[in-house]
Amino acid sequence: MDRQPCVYILASGKHGTLYIGVTSNLLGRLQQHREGLIKGFTSRYDVVGLVHYEMADTMDAAIAREKQLKKWNRDWKVTLIERDNPDWDDLAIGLGLDPVSGRRSR
Numbered sequence: 466m467d468r469q470p471c472v473y474i475l476a477s478g479k480h481g482t483l484y485i486g487v488t489s490n491l492l493g494r495l496q497q498h499r500e501g502l503i504k505g506f507t508s509r510y511d512v513v514g515l516v517h518y519e520m521a522d523t524m525d526a527a528i529a530r531e532k533q534l535k536k537w538n539r540d541w542k543v544t545l546i547e548r549d550n551p552d553w554d555d556l557a558i559g560l561g562l563d564p565v566s567g568r569r570s571r
């Protein structure tokens with residue numbers, strides 16, 4: 466999974482605050498979010514649970530998809546998440562990361 470362009474959605478909890486990002490290293494970026502190394506929105510609102518991600522062939526394609534998703538209304542984003550992840554599980558655990566410790570419950 467290293468160095469594969471993708472767009473991802475993080476959530477603070479089920480139906481919580483959402484964040485949409487793009488990266489070429491999903492596991493590395495998730496670790497940065499989880500450790501609070503990326504200051505700003507995600508660390509301020511504890512938005513670290515991976516609830517959706519999509520791989521892309523190129524970084525340009527991933528960025529285009531990110532821009533598209535950011536324009537969607539919240540209901541569309543929730544529908545996208547719940548299509549494949551109805552319980553809003555932290556998908557990062559299935560990718561090999563440990564569960565987030567000390568995470569605030571929402």
